[in-house]
Amino acid sequence: MRTPIAYFIVLSGILFTLGTLGVLLRKNALLIFMSVELQLNAVNLALVAFSRMHLEVDGQVIAFFSMVVAAAEVVVGLAIIVAVYRRRGTVDVDQARGLAG
């Protein structure tokens, strides 16, 4: 493989940053949740790239675990979003201000 590993790490950092921007800037809870998925995937890319660099499969195993945990997280998160929508009729996070002083 002739692509330097650093390129993958930087790409992963850029994708992670875009995911962070999504979390910070979007108002729709579903879009915030998708941005979190993007962040998780960016970190997975870094894990696999480091696994390739060190000639170990452990990084891939950790990435696999992170996918499983992400799947569980999506199930619970979407259920929470549906519950919030039923109660409030919106998924705009700015509307969820019941605890605001």
Place this chain on the structure above:
Amino acid sequence: MPLDNVVFWVFAPISIASAIGMLLMRNAVHAALFLVVNFFCLAVFYLILDAPFLFAVQIIVYAGAIMVLFLFVIMLLGVDRGDDLRERLVAQRPLAIALAIAFVVEITLAVRAGIGFSTLAPDGFDAVNQPGNAQAVARVLFRGYFFPFEVTSILLIIAAIAAMVLGQRKARAVTQAELEAMEVGSA
């Protein structure tokens, strides 16, 4: 130019562009489709990083199952009418963008100081991937990470139960007196 270099330089801009597209789309369905494109690009990167098992898992689990779940919820809630883009916190947007740029610069500098931009991955991953990548992953998973693996199975069960509990509609509690009144009324 070697083939994996070509693949990288084709798919890296696509993945970044699709992430930006997801960020800017007002329609949630369009954002979800951009995210699917991004997941496919990441799957291709796994392939050129000699991880074909994760390539398959990425497409099946992420691009398949998770994004279908997302689209299903978007359709269920009918939230495809676009986002309210008014800012309520002062200067949140410029601050976030400045922070993002600083973060990318920081990562680039850290990578340059750490592993350098010319370090190539060593050859010999085929020897690690013997007899195949799925077998190699399974060997490490079931020898070194067996306990976490079992804990994940419990986690998945708990997540499924949690989704059921959160998703059910609570029926109003019926008292015994009301039940008897209903029986009297119907009789």
